[in-house]
Amino acid sequence: ADGQYPIMGQSSVTTEQMVSYFQSSGKAYPAESLAKGGADSIETFCRIYVEEAQAEGVRPEVAFVQTMKETGFLGGIVKIEQFNFAGLGTTGGGVPGNSYPDVRTGVRAQIQHLKAYATADPLAQECVDDRYEYVQKGSAPYVQWLGQKENPQGAGWATAENYGYSIVEMISHLKGKNS
DSSP states (O other): OTTOOBSBSOOOOOHHHHHHHHHTTTOOOOHHHHHTTTOOSHHHHHHHHHHHHHHHTBOHHHHHHHHHHHHTTTTOOTTGGGOOSSOTTOOSTTOOOOOOSSHHHHHHHHHHHHHHHHOSOOOSSOOOOTTGGGSOTTSOOBGGGGBTTTOTTSOOSBOSTTHHHHHHHHHHHHTTOOO
């Protein structure tokens, strides 16, 4: 579809771009909390996103920017030690959501969940996303369709208005294009 941003595919986005996008937020990286989960710096954190996304064929900037949106640049996480960066399993009403043993596992679950929306292709790595089976596979191949209100089938990750579109807008800032 024209002008749509696919979740799957090759990406030109670099770890450096992701790091400087985070730094441009002016927020401090929560090194102390995230070091316990294996990501002592924003560089390491971004590298994990790139590695995990490439393993599943997901564009790393999609998952990374989704995390920045969901957490307010790693500031708004209630319990950062859950290593759940995109609210997996949080259904509102104070439900704390899923917990993962470390940063990489949490990132992997998020990326596997994105892949489930994007395609019916099987996972490359062992499934760590315990919500994977509930996703209608391939129902949101484009980032814009992650918002249920904008998804032609009413499927999607989140109910917030223009959820996917705001992620795409953030990605264009990350890439340095003022579109």
